[in-house]
Amino acid sequence: MTTTVGIPAGWPATEERARAVQDELREKVVLDEPGPPPGTGHVTGVDVAYDDDRDVVAAAAVVLDAATLRVVAEATAVGRVSFPYVPGLLAFREIPTVLAALGALPCPPGTVVCDGYGLAHPRRFGLASHLGVLTGLPTIGVAKNPFTFTYDDPDTPRGSSSPLLAGPDEVGRALRTRDGVKPVFVSVGHRTTLADACAHTLALTPAHRLPETTRRADALCRRALREATGP
DNA sequence: GCGACAG
DNA sequence: ATCTTGTCGC
Numbered sequence: 001m002t003t004t005v006g007i008p009a010g011w012p013a014t015e016e017r018a019r020a021v022q023d024e025l026r027e028k029v030v031l032d033e034p035g036p037p038p039g040t041g042h043v044t045g046v047d048v049a050y051d052d053d054r055d056v057v058a059a060a061a062v063v064l065d066a067a068t069l070r071v072v073a074e075a076t077a078v079g080r081v082s083f084p085y086v087p088g089l090l091a092f093r094e095i096p097t098v099l100a101a102l103g104a105l106p107c108p109p110g111t112v113v114c115d116g117y118g119l120a121h122p123r124r125f126g127l128a129s130h131l132g133v134l135t136g137l138p139t140i141g142v143a144k145n146p147f148t149f150t151y152d153d154p155d156t157p158r159g160s161s162s163p164l165l166a167g168p169d170e171v172g173r174a175l176r177t178r179d180g181v182k183p184v185f186v187s188v189g190h191r192t193t194l195a196d197a198c199a200h201t202l203a204l205t206p207a208h209r210l211p212e213t214t215r216r217a218d219a220l221c222r223r224a225l226r227e228a229t230g231p
Numbered sequence: 232g233c234g235a236c237a238g
Numbered sequence: 239a240t241c242t243t244g245t246c247g248c
Contacts, residue, residue: 051240126237144237
């Protein structure tokens with residue numbers, strides 16, 4: 001079942017307002033709380049696909065059993081695009097539809113894995129942090145690109161990592177999930193530690209560079225977009 | 232001022 | 239994110 005959502009009342013309409021919201025909500029992030037142990041309970045991937053021409057966005061949430069990586073539940077939602085893509089303001093584009101998809105799940109999501117950043121953000125409040133504060137759930141961010149941050153290439157073996165740096169600050173880790181393949185960029189969202197975020201990411205990447213959660217969610221939200229949009 | 236820039 | 243064919247490799 002796919003639920004339909006509109007743009008939330010009071011949703012920021014300007015970049016200035018959106019940045020102010022981030023500065024306000026940032027204080028509610030909980031860092032360094034030991035989250036659910038990696039490899040146990042539920043892990044949920046969320047992702048979003050767009051058709052900007054038709055002003056349509058589709059989100060998916062896929063719940064996996066953390067031990068077996070089998071799909072336990074899934075849900076989708078479609079809506080109108082709520083914000084343009086602006087680096088640093090991605091959350092305002094993705095969150096309304098993602099919240100609807102999460103809300104449509106028949107079971108608790110456990111830790112939520114986001115496609116993007118958490119703490120590693122110009123104002124230290126990326127998508128994963130934002131989603132965590134709004135839902136109260138433990139969240140982590142796993143991104144495919146280093147954004148504006150710097151890092152040294154991790155050693156070749158899977159599991160190797162190096163600091164992801166914003167100047168002198170470590171805001172995440174560049175984590176190798178497959179031998180010799182470009183690393184992913186992991187950062188803390190809400191109610192987890194960086195060590196746990198990396199452990200979750202490794203547990204979710206037995207065969208591919210990207211976590212099974214985001215692979216499943218990516219495939220599902222694309223399908224939901226097709227079905228909502230047609231040919 | 233110019234370029235870079237999660238998805 | 240999205241536009242897009244074939245191709246190399248497990």
